[in-house]
Each structure stands twice: as structure tokens, then as C-alpha cells.
Amino acid sequence: MLSTSQLDIYRNKGYVVVPGLLSQAETARVRAEAEYLFGRDHPGRVMENDGLTVRGIHGCHQVSPLLARLARLSRVLSAAEQVLGSRVYVHQSKVNAKRALRGDLWPWHQDYIFWEREDGMPEPRVTNVAFFLDDVTPHNGPLLLLPGSQHLGVVAPQRREAAERGWEAHLSADLAYALDAARLAPLAEKFGIEAATGEAGSALMFDPRLIHGSGTNMSPVDRTLLLLTYNSIHNVPRGGRRPTFLAERDATPLRPVEAL
Numbered sequence: 001m002l003s004t005s006q007l008d009i010y011r012n013k014g015y016v017v018v019p020g021l022l023s024q025a026e027t028a029r030v031r032a033e034a035e036y037l038f039g040r041d042h043p044g045r046v047m048e049n050d051g052l053t054v055r056g057i058h059g060c061h062q063v064s065p066l067l068a069r070l071a072r073l074s075r076v077l078s079a080a081e082q083v084l085g086s087r088v089y090v091h092q093s094k095v096n097a098k099r100a101l102r103g104d105l106w107p108w109h110q111d112y113i114f115w116e117r118e119d120g121m122p123e124p125r126v127t128n129v130a131f132f133l134d135d136v137t138p139h140n141g142p143l144l145l146l147p148g149s150q151h152l153g154v155v156a157p158q159r160r161e162a163a164e165r166g167w168e169a170h171l172s173a174d175l176a177y178a179l180d181a182a183r184l185a186p187l188a189e190k191f192g193i194e195a196a197t198g199e200a201g202s203a204l205m206f207d208p209r210l211i212h213g214s215g216t217n218m219s220p221v222d223r224t225l226l227l228l229t230y231n232s233i234h235n236v237p238r239g240g241r242r243p244t245f246l247a248e249r250d251a252t253p254l255r256p257v258e259a260l
């Protein structure tokens with residue numbers, strides 16, 4: 001569960017970093033599982049533009065029993081239920097590799113527009129938990145956030161040409177619903193930019209309307225992030241056509257487990 005002050009921070013700023021949500025031993029197991037999945041051929045695996053470096057894997061809770069258990073770990077699940085005020089399931093899961101020296105950027109964007117436009121999700125009653133599987137520092141491409149920007153709702157959405165390329169354009173450095181400089185500049189001026197950093201085992205919870213992105217990884221250290229997107233069972237999408245590794249069809253509420 002989040003403390004009252006953590007919940008207040010989440011509501012005001014649109015995000016909160018929870019240090020030590022996973023123990024070192026748990027983090028090491030999850031990190032090793034991610035590394036194993038990076039090496040497997042899977043339709044949800046996406047490469048960087050060099051065609052050689054893994055960028056991310058999607059739908060991991062569907063293929064990995066360990067990651068399916070992580071999604072149900074009671075200390076994580078209860079925080080998601082608390083924020084959304086209902087029972088929940090995982091709509092989307094991914095591990096973004098952001099490899100040392102090679103990991104590419106994520107343009108500025110809001111997540112909810114993808115789920116609304118592409119998956120038919122009725123409301124932004126959904127939240128992200130991003131587990132830091134490595135130490136996240138200012139140098140290895142931390143998530144950058146505009147605190148408070150979730151209060152704007154969806155900002156003047158603009159379907160770019162990239163959107164026509166299909167679901168790959170939802171995962172690449174040329175993102176379908178990125179915010180251009182003209183939109184970003186006044187918002188960055190108004191809200192400021194903060195970086196979500198912390199030790200491995202910490203987790204960042206953030207609102208699906210929060211404007212965020214991340215730069216390249218210029219450091220010699222990987223920045224592996226596991227993102228679980230929890231959706232309220234009262235907010236089940238209708239009519240989406242994306243592959244199931246991007247949009248879960250099974251909305252059965254998750255039951256908690258106490259250990260990984």
C-alpha cells in the first residue's frame with residue numbers, strides 16, 4: 001500500500017517513486033528473467049534501429065510465470081488497487097532494455113492516448129508501475145516527467161504518419177503520438193521537467209496522462225525498466241485490434257500472492 005503522503009504526491013504530481021519496493025534478491029531474479037526473455041525470439045520483441053540491440057519485450061506477464069507472479073505481488077497489486085479504487089488486471093506489460101551506449105530515446109508523449117485510440121479504453125482509470133531493474137541515474141536515460149501535466153487530460157492529440165505503420169510505431173523511437181516542440185515548450189515551461197532516478201528495486205508509479213519521455217543511454221550502464229500497466233476491471237477496452245502482447249484481452253481481476 002502507498003502511504004497517505006505517497007498517494008498525495010501521486011495525485012498532485014502524477015507520479016511517485018517508491019524506494020525498495022522489491023528486495024535486492026527479487027530484483028536480481030526479475031532482472032535475470034528479463035535478460036532471458038531479451039534473448040528469445042517472440043513476436044513482442046522489438047529491436048533498436050540498428051536491428052541488433054534489443055529495445056524491449058512486450059506481453060511478458062503472458063509468457064513468464066515469474067513476471068505473472070510479480071504482477072500479483074500483494075504489495076504491488078494493492079498499490080494499484082488503491083490508486084484506481086477497484087480490483088485490477090494487467091492491460092500491458094513490457095521491459096524496456098535501454099542498453100548501455102545503444103539504448104535509444106522515447107519521444108515526449110502521454111500513454112493514455114495509445115490505449116484510448118488503439119485499444120478502445122473508455123477512461124484513463126489505469127496506472128503504470130515501472131520497476132527499476134538497474135540503478136537509474138541522470139546518465140542512463142531516466143524517465144523525464146512534467147509533474148502535474150496529468151491534470152491537462154489528453155493534450156491536443158495528433159496522429160502522425162508513423163501511426164499508419166501499425167503497432168510497431170507505438171514502440172519505436174519514432175512514436176505515433178509524440179508531442180512536437182511547439183506543444184512541449186510551453187508545457188515544459190509551465191510544469192518544469194523532473195527525472196525519475198533511484199536504486200534498483202525502486203518503482204515509479206505514474207498516471208497515464210502524465211507527459212513523459214526519456215533520452216538515449218549515453219552511459220556504460222544498462223537501464224532496464226519493467227513496466228506493468230494496471231487497468232481497473234470497470235474500464236475494460238472495447239473494439240481494439242492490437243496484438244494481445246500489447247493489449248490484454250483477459251480482464252479477470254488479479255488475486256494477490258505474498259511472495260515472488
Ligand code: SIN
Binds near residue numbers: 096
Ligand atoms: C522508457 O522506457 O524510457 C519509456 C517508457 C514509456 O514511455 O512507456
Ligand code: MN
Binds near residue numbers: 109110111212
Ligand atoms: Mn510511455
